[in-house]
Amino acid sequence: MAYGFEAKNDxxxxxxxxxxxxxxxxxxxxxxxxxxDYGSFPxxxxxxxxxxxxxxxxxxITCSGTPVAFIKPTDYARWHGIIKQSxxxxxxxxxxxxxxxSTSNPPEIYxxxxxxxxxxxxxxHGMIVFKSDGTTKTFDSRVQxxxxxxxxxxxxxxxxxNSSGLPGTSTGHSWNxxxxxxxxxxxxRYNEYTDSNINTSNTMFSCPSLAQAVYKRQQxxxxxxxxxxxxCCQDHHSTAAWWVMYxxxxxxxxxxxxxxxxxxxxxxSFSSSFESGGWFGGGGGSYSTGSMPxxxxxxxxxxxxYIIADSSRYD
Amino acid sequence: xxxxxxxxxxxxxxxxxxxYMTNYPNVxxxxxxxxxxxxxxKVRYNGGQLLGHGGWxxxxxxxxxxxxxxxxxxxxxxxxxREKRIDDGGDxxxxxxxxxxxxxxxxxxxxxxxxxxxxxxxxGNLTTGTNYEDRDRCPxxxxxxxxxxxxxxQETLYFYAENSAMVDAVAEYYDLPQPYDTGLxxxxxxxxxxxxxxxxxxxxxxxxxxxxxxxAGIVFENKNPTMLKIFELKxxxx
Numbered sequence: 371m372a373y374g375f376e377a378k379n380d381x382x383x384x385x386x387x388x389x390x391x392x393x394x395x396x397x398x399x400x401x402x403x404x405x406x407d408y409g410s411f412p413x414x415x416x417x418x419x420x421x422x423x424x425x426x427x428x429x430x431i432t433c434s435g436t437p438v439a440f441i442k443p444t445d446y447a448r449w450h451g452i453i454k455q456s457x458x459x460x461x462x463x464x465x466x467x468x469x470x471x472s473t474s475n476p477p478e479i480y481x482x483x484x485x486x487x488x489x490x491x492x493x494x495h496g497m498i499v500f501k502s503d504g505t506t507k508t509f510d511s512r513v514q515x516x517x518x519x520x521x522x523x524x525x526x527x528x529x530x531x532n533s534s535g536l537p538g539t540s541t542g543h544s545w546n547x548x549x550x551x552x553x554x555x556x557x558x559r560y561n562e563y564t565d566s567n568i569n570t571s572n573t574m575f576s577c578p579s580l581a582q583a584v585y586k587r588q589q590x591x592x593x594x595x596x597x598x599x600x601x602c603c604q605d606h607h608s609t610a611a612w613w614v615m616y617x618x619x620x621x622x623x624x625x626x627x628x629x630x631x632x633x634x635x636x637x638x639s640f641s642s643s644f645e646s647g648g649w650f651g652g653g654g655g656s657y658s659t660g661s662m663p664x665x666x667x668x669x670x671x672x673x674x675x676y677i678i679a680d681s682s683r684y685d
Numbered sequence: 686x687x688x689x690x691x692x693x694x695x696x697x698x699x700x701x702x703x704x705y706m707t708n709y710p711n712v713x714x715x716x717x718x719x720x721x722x723x724x725x726x727k728v729r730y731n732g733g734q735l736l737g738h739g740g741w742x743x744x745x746x747x748x749x750x751x752x753x754x755x756x757x758x759x760x761x762x763x764x765x766x767r768e769k770r771i772d773d774g775g776d777x778x779x780x781x782x783x784x785x786x787x788x789x790x791x792x793x794x795x796x797x798x799x800x801x802x803x804x805x806x807x808x809g810n811l812t813t814g815t816n817y818e819d820r821d822r823c824p825x826x827x828x829x830x831x832x833x834x835x836x837x838x839q840e841t842l843y844f845y846a847e848n849s850a851m852v853d854a855v856a857e858y859y860d861l862p863q864p865y866d867t868g869l870x871x872x873x874x875x876x877x878x879x880x881x882x883x884x885x886x887x888x889x890x891x892x893x894x895x896x897x898x899x900x901a902g903i904v905f906e907n908k909n910p911t912m913l914k915i916f917e918l919k920x921x922x923x
Contacts, residue, residue, distance in 0.1 A: 413811055413812050413813045414810055414811065414812060415806055415810050415811065415812040416810035544892060546808050546809060546885075546886075548809045548810045549810070595920075602721075602723055602743040602745075602747075602751075604723065608809070610809065610810070638811075639771075639777075640777050640805075640808075640809035640810070640811050641771050641777055641780070641809075642777060642778050642780075642808055642809055643768075643780045644883075645741070645751065
């Protein structure tokens with residue numbers, strides 16, 4: 371090393387030097403509106419109607435650089451995930467989804483940026499490490515550098531629903547049959563990772579919510595009524611369909627990091643038709659099943675790094 | 686002749702015609718290319734007067750699409766029903782609309798249909814829709830099944846006509862004539878299946894115990910009830 375400073379941890383990994391950009395606390399994002407939904411299938415009133423629900427809280431922060439966001443749960447029993455991060459000018463927006471439908475206990479979002487992007491401070495004591503240009507900072511002890519306390523790789527299970535397997539499509543039901551037989555809740559589906567640094571008081575985490583899944587159950591019903599001597603039969607069709615879109619989400623427990631799922635959107639559609647129509651006969655007869663934006667599957671299911679830190683250092 | 690006012694009305698053959706396909710598939714060649722009734726309907730009002738009639742007509746050639754046709758008994762109009770899919774903004778249950786043609790000037794208008802919230806719940810476990818609580822609803826009715834409307838003209842609320850006592854109570858409530866004569870009134874009480882629109886599991890009793898849904902409707906113009914009508918749907922084996 372021709373210049374600068376280098377610090378290593380017990381494993382010999384470099385923690386601070388003149389090339390590694392360390393993250394520094396730039397502030398907590400400001401919470402705005404929220405959207406709560408999907409405690410059940412919208413428009414459906416039959417069996418297996420319950421879903422886990424979700425609230426999306428919208429946050430913003432204005433800062434230079436690209437912030438890395440940490441979620442500090444207020445209610446550690448709920449699942450959390452940042453499902454969208456975007457920027458307009460220097461204002462960053464975060465859509466943070468948590469399980470359940472209660473808008474109480476929203477999480478706090480702690481944001482970290484490179485040392486050079488942190489606003490200047492009047493603090494006169496500390497240590498600054500510069501790049502080789504002598505002006506760009508990689509580390510500044512005066513502006514709360516991020517201290518990572520743990521981390522590993524985590525991945526949600528491939529099947530998000532409490533009922534196992536793809537629910538699929540079935541035929542041969544009676545006309546107008548519309549009874550959901552698949553449990554689309556996802557609270558029991560997660561992989562847990564042991565991490566002795568996690569507590570449910572101060573721990574916050576950062577982990578991308580990349581995996582998505584869409585599951586659908588569809589039931590086709592049919593009845594036939596035939597006319598004179600079997601001539602010219604009347605077809606009756608019905609289609610009932612339930613679908614749920616999930617995003618990967620995470621939960622912190624004492625000494626545990628859980629990777630699982632949370633419902634993002636859901637729907638129910640039903641169609642009953644028959645040849646004939648009007649209260650006294652009349653058009654109709656074909657049927658359609660509608661279409662989802664995706665076929666039922668899981669995508670982007672990869673092991674992702676998560677990191678945890680102690681939020682109390684930045685309060 | 687099935688129709689008096691519709692063009693080529695003699696090409697539509699109802700159940701009571703001697704040319705109906707009684708000997709199917711050995712049908713009289715002179716009429717084998719005609720339209721045969723699959724279902725017939727009659728709409729009655731004002732003590733059993735016939736307001737209109739028609740049916741679902743098929744050809745023996747399966748490549749020809751059926752038609753769903755009716756005419757007003759006074760010759761003023763005809764109606765042809767056509768499919769309106771749910772994907773095209775249609776209703777999940779009543780997936781049709783009526784194209785009404787004024788026979789004097791060939792102008793057309795659309796009669797739109799929708800099912801009620803309760804009917805959607807009974808048929809498809811849906812929770813969407815309305816039960817028309819904001820309308821003047823007769824308390825004797827237990828199940829409002831839907832509504833139809835012609836823009837800027839009229840609205841019809843349909844209900845499940847469970848028996849004549851209910852229909853009579855509706856007539857009294859709106860101060861309208863009963864829609865049937867004595868014979869049809871008796872049939873409603875004794876054999877509602879013979880005039881049902883469809884059978885549905887209205888009371889949740891399961892397959893084999895469905896109720897025969899006989900439909901009656903109250904027509905409103907400018908929110909004033911103007912007509913009580915009842916529908917008879919006749920099947921070939923009724």
